[in-house]
Amino acid sequence: MISRRKILIGGAAATGLIVGYSLWPSGRREHANRLAAQPGERFLAYWIKIADDDTVTVLIPHCDMGTGTFTALSQLAAEELDADWSNMRAETAPPDPLFANGALVEGFALAHEGLTRESVPAFLQGTVLAAGNRLARLMDIQVSGGSSAVSYTGVYGIRVAAAAAREMLIAAAAERLKAPRNAFHTQSSRVIHTPSGQGFRFGELAAAASRFSPSSRPNLKPKSQYTLVGKAIARIDIPTKVNGATRYGIDVDVPGMQFAAIRISPVFGGQLLSVREAAVAGNPGIKKVVKLDDAVVVVADRFWRAQRAVDALQPVFGDAGIARVSSASIRERQLEALNAKTRKPVVAAGTEAGAGAEPGAGATPETRAAECTYHVPYLAHAAMEPVNATALYRTDGTLEVWAGSQDGLGSRAFCAKAAKIPLDKVTFHLLPSGGAFGRRLPGLWNFLTYAVQTAKALPGIPVKLIFTREQDMRHDYYRPSVTSRFSAKLNSDGTPGSWANHYTTTDDANAGAHIVYDVPNQSYDAVKVTTPVPTGPWRSVEFSWHGFFVESFIDELAHLANRDPFEYRRALLQHKPRHLATLELAAAKAGWGGPLAPGRARGIAMVECFGTIAVHVAEVEIAAGALRVHRITSAVDCGLVVNPDGFKAQIEGAIVFGLSAALHGEITIADGAVENRNFPDYPLVRLANCPAIDVHIRESDAPVGGGGEPGTPAVAPAVTNAIFAATGIRIRELPIAKHALA
């Protein structure tokens, strides 16, 4: 984290950009034009093409999953080009190495000098492992994750490419007028010869400009000259999202297409033992029953026919030797692992996690200590569009796949591997996703595997495989269940004199456990507890659990020290001006310390992740044991904001996402399988229980931070801290719905 911050500050300096990218050899440009340029347009630099009619098209190497990146990235490009906003278009980049998201990876790779598996962000790890740790292969991905679209692709990729394209347009104008390049400026999609005022449209110059080489270090506009960046421009993807016209992966229509429904072994990894094929023989429209290792698929001419048939098959699966695995057994193993790591076990056998922040009997103020254990459950992504993919395996050995994915290029390679054919035989069409939140990242692609396996069983027939909601919920890659234990000693002034944190992990130690507070004698210890439950990145990844743990424990220490939780945090942030200012802004906007209606209380929490600091103040009411979250007031510092309204929307959404998890979110395991089936047993926030949300953006000179994820982690602790303030009940285990509040 620290090295990433350091380098980003250098990189985001207004004019000197330290991260360039290699020049585009002319052969690559021709390849790009063949792949993705229409007659009358051509590429100037990576991701940027300009047409004769002045249209500038930005090829976005990300999936549209609702985060507004197509708009924000187009804004950055238009800003550097001085293009008129009305001339801007955005397209999804083809899943080709040419448009691979090198900028994203460079951002992370440079941030972690001496890249190792451990230092790669969790959302990229699947790809790194698949690539055998080879950085070269890592460049060939197009990941939409890690809140990186604007902060990496935009800042280090598209912005630079646009600035380079602008210089090429100027070079073309200079050549035409035989005048020096520095005699030109750009404005409203025109290059103007400053002394004479003579101007050329971008479209007039584009063909000549494309014969120059893009510079890897073009001059970038200083922030003070921005006219588009920082404006709340209306999102370009919204008009087709209000009239049903946006085509998501699930909406693909291929001539001759058939539909597939799947039943996967409820027990993770259970082998398919038998199916009652006779039960569907002769049913209308059934094309084939495809038996896979741990699943059965029915292909039919209509989805509902396939779905009913797969139910009628009554498949029987093996238990993979994990029939005794349950949520309780997993938590028991986590506690055992922590107890083995903790010198003095603080949780007696049979008691709930969380012995409580109690001053020891007879303790003097100098020896006040707290030991607390927290726990979070598994969570599903539950995006509104259930995972799905359409695949056509042709008799000539080529494969075509259509799907929403958070990595188009990686998906293409993955499908080639799944079909056991070379990459150049595979075409992948990246389509918008009805939400993703991590579910469509590399390593979480069971829907692609099953779609390709099904297509291979029916050569020449395009097959659309759709998971029902039940299959989507029971065969996700879950936000891990984690147990975390803290101990701290307070100084005589109440501030923490030490901080020790032992926590479980499914893979590696988490940088996200580390606190920003000014506390001496910090120690961290991660203990690996593996389970058969598949896990994966979930909006904000490790911060979703460490945010709850850390911000709960610091709140407990504040109360132990008889301090106001806001003031307590303030005192520990004196060397962190950005954090301090964000904290103070949230408190001021929420009226911290001000009068409240009877029965109401406030809680505060702060989490920094993906370069953005988010502080939430929750105002709650508990009446007759029922919790109502009335309002979340949020202050967020993400450095430079490209599109303030789009950024706010991401924070609002991330807050609701975090609130669903805090209030109700829990995937439970019994007999080696997920118990939840559908929305009634995996409740999500709806209009009736959505609080008012006020987001206040604090602009700073920090580099552009992420927008999609940072709003999520601080929600749960803000609410549970408010519940404590209202009731004295400390919730150390999510979700809140498991606890009686009266």
Next chain:
Amino acid sequence: MGEGLLQIQLHVNGNPHDIDVEPDAPLLWVIRDELKLTGTKFGCGIGACGACTVHLNGKATRSCMLPVAAAANAQITTIEGIGAIEGIGAQGLTAVQAAWIKHQVPQCGYCQSGMIMAISALLADNATPTEDELGAAITNICRCGTYTRIRAAVASLAAGAARGGA
């Protein structure tokens, strides 16, 4: 006609369609896969999330559990048709759709077809719902969490209706 199939006439967005289908096939899949109107979405299959909401004779109806035969004599409106039928703006957008753009409501947008259909039906009955009435009437799930913008958009529509003397 295959075994167990019936010929059913559906009236969708003002157009009649004759289809051969099992009478208990869910209306959602008939709309999506037979009529190729994919704006209506599959979310849960059990009527719990509202992504599949269409209008049946103007009433918001979750189509994923409704047997197609039950819709045979009804006027069905989907998100593709609502603008043409109710549209008043230059782009054939309803006031609700226009408010959705003005307030920049959608994120991924997947739930918004159903959300717009549900809210349009509510506002036809009650042009000025309170926040509580809105929450009680609209139980559609938006996983992106656009609820506060939905509230703001509905409030602006309600304010317009109140000014218009509705």
